[in-house]
Amino acid sequence: GVRTFDDPARAYELDRRHVFHSWSAQAALDPMVVTRAEGSHVWDGEGNRLLDFTSQLVFTNLGHQHPRIVAAIQEQAATLCTVAPGHANGARSEAARLIASHTPGDLDRIFFTNGGADANEHAIRMARLHTGRHKVLSTYRSYHGGTHLAVNVTGDPRRWASDHGATGTVHFFGPFLYRSAFSATTEEEECQRALAHLEQVIALEGPTTIAAVMLESIPGTAGIMVPPPGYLAGVRELCDRSGIMLIADEVMSGFGRAGKWFAIEHGATDRGVVPDLLTFAKGVNSGYVPLGGVAISGAIQRTFDDRVYPGGLTYSGHPLACAAAVATIETMEDDAVVEQAARLGDEVLGPGLAELAARHEWIGEVRGTGAFWAVEMVADRATREPLAPYGASSPEMNAILAACRRRGMLPFANFNRIHVVPPLTITPDEARAGLAILDAAIGEVSAKQR
Numbered sequence: 001g002v003r004t005f006d007d008p009a010r011a012y013e014l015d016r017r018h019v020f021h022s023w024s025a026q027a028a029l030d031p032m033v034v035t036r037a038e039g040s041h042v043w044d045g046e047g048n049r050l051l052d053f054t055s056q057l058v059f060t061n062l063g064h065q066h067p068r069i070v071a072a073i074q075e076q077a078a079t080l081c082t083v084a085p086g087h088a089n090g091a092r093s094e095a096a097r098l099i100a101s102h103t104p105g106d107l108d109r110i111f112f113t114n115g116g117a118d119a120n121e122h123a124i125r126m127a128r129l130h131t132g133r134h135k136v137l138s139t140y141r142s143y144h145g146g147t148h149l150a151v152n153v154t155g156d157p158r159r160w161a162s163d164h165g166a167t168g169t170v171h172f173f174g175p176f177l178y179r180s181a182f183s184a185t186t187e188e189e190e191c192q193r194a195l196a197h198l199e200q201v202i203a204l205e206g207p208t209t210i211a212a213v214m215l216e217s218i219p220g221t222a223g224i225m226v227p228p229p230g231y232l233a234g235v236r237e238l239c240d241r242s243g244i245m246l247i248a249d250e251v252m253s254g255f256g257r258a259g260k261w262f263a264i265e266h267g268a269t270d271r272g273v274v275p276d277l278l279t280f281a282k283g284v285n286s287g288y289v290p291l292g293g294v295a296i297s298g299a300i301q302r303t304f305d306d307r308v309y310p311g312g313l314t315y316s317g318h319p320l321a322c323a324a325a326v327a328t329i330e331t332m333e334d335d336a337v338v339e340q341a342a343r344l345g346d347e348v349l350g351p352g353l354a355e356l357a358a359r360h361e362w363i364g365e366v367r368g369t370g371a372f373w374a375v376e377m378v379a380d381r382a383t384r385e386p387l388a389p390y391g392a393s394s395p396e397m398n399a400i401l402a403a404c405r406r407r408g409m410l411p412f413a414n415f416n417r418i419h420v421v422p423p424l425t426i427t428p429d430e431a432r433a434g435l436a437i438l439d440a441a442i443g444e445v446s447a448k449q450r
């Protein structure tokens with residue numbers, strides 16, 4: 001018979017004995033067992049149903065167990081589970097075509113990886129070989145992955161333990177008006193000063209030494225800071241001036257999360273903002289099977305027409321992952337899921353979170369777009385002192401998260417922020433129910449502090 005691994009007590013016991021978890025001290029871990037999931041809900045080991053306001057790690061964009069994706073994986077598994085990367089394969093070819101049909105400009109050839117970090121590693125390698133330059137500029141308050149170079153271009157505390165041995169990684173400040181590095185008071189000022197700052201960093205580092213500027217089109221884990229109008233176009237212009245490649249990391253923000261196929265479309269001016277390389281993972285197939293990749297511009301493609309690209313991986317374009325991507329993208333097209341995410345933001349999450357902010361002193365700001373929102377929790381609205389320090393948690397934040405779970409909602413948190421990042425396919429009623437739980441949880445914990 002089929003093994004269902006359906007004993008939660010055994011899953012927990014074996015996990016604690018044999019599984020080593022990411023980004024954690026192992027001894028005190030108490031992982032929630034997930035036994036099943038459907039749509040926007042997961043079930044824990046005790047049979048409690050929780051509304052998934054996390055999309056796990058912001059990747060189940062079409063929700064759990066979507067029948068079209070499950071069927072595509074099953075059909076591909078029954079036909080051909082796997083091939084070596086050097087062969088051509090229908091699932092991979094079709095996934096590449098579909099992805100290329102949605103990426104901006106002439107980014108129409110895809111190098112597939114296993115996830116986001118290795119996509120960023122390869123994008124940087126391509127930019128370095130294409131330009132013959134070495135340095136990579138990236139922002140503080142960013143996340144680009146856990147492998148060595150990817151964590152070194154990252155700008156969050158997870159870099160601190162590993163920031164040695166990767167040469168040429170330079171950090172700068174991106175725009176973030178609520179905690180402005182430039183003492184700006186308007187989005188316009190923040191945009192202009194952030195661009196002047198980047199211009200100066202490029203000049204002082206030496207424009208001819210810089211291979212790439214890498215940034216998240218909308219920084220995700222670091223706080224969902226939607227850049228002000230004109231910022232991404234301005235970065236593109238600065239890069240063009242000095243022959244620097246622009247790498248857009250759309251691992252979290254891509255595939256509808258931000259209410260567009262890719263979040264860089266939010267930065268569009270008349271001629272649009274087209275990066276030289278665009279990296280993706282997560283939402284490309286709702287994370288059902290590991291998959292990431294790099295979309296490559298025509299100019300960079302030509303660099304490797306007659307020159308060997310020195311990089312590759314065993315599972316590049318794995319048929320099961322690519323079949324899941326084809327089903328995901330076709331479903332997004334057929335069901336207008338990107339438009340649905342945009343409406344969810346405009347009509348439910350945006351207005352609903354604004355109401356919460358009006359009610360709770362602890363909410364300093366809410367910001368976002370589509371199904372991609374951050375709630376900035378502060379101990380003091382005037383000083384904007386975070387409710388948990390940078391890089392840490394706090395009893396207040398932990399109590400709010402516990403209250404959300406107790407009330408039936410799985411929340412996503414990073415330091416002093418709660419991110420509202422449900423599946424793009426969540427219904428308006430489910431989304432409102434989740435916001436009501438967040439409202440009650442913040443109310444319950446803040447009332448105790450008075």
Ligand code: PLP
Nearest residue numbers: 115116117143144145251252281
């Ligand atoms: N880039 C961004 C913007 C991410 O959010 C993440 C993961 O959260 C990554 C890269 C790394 O992706 P992966 O964990 O698949 O390596």
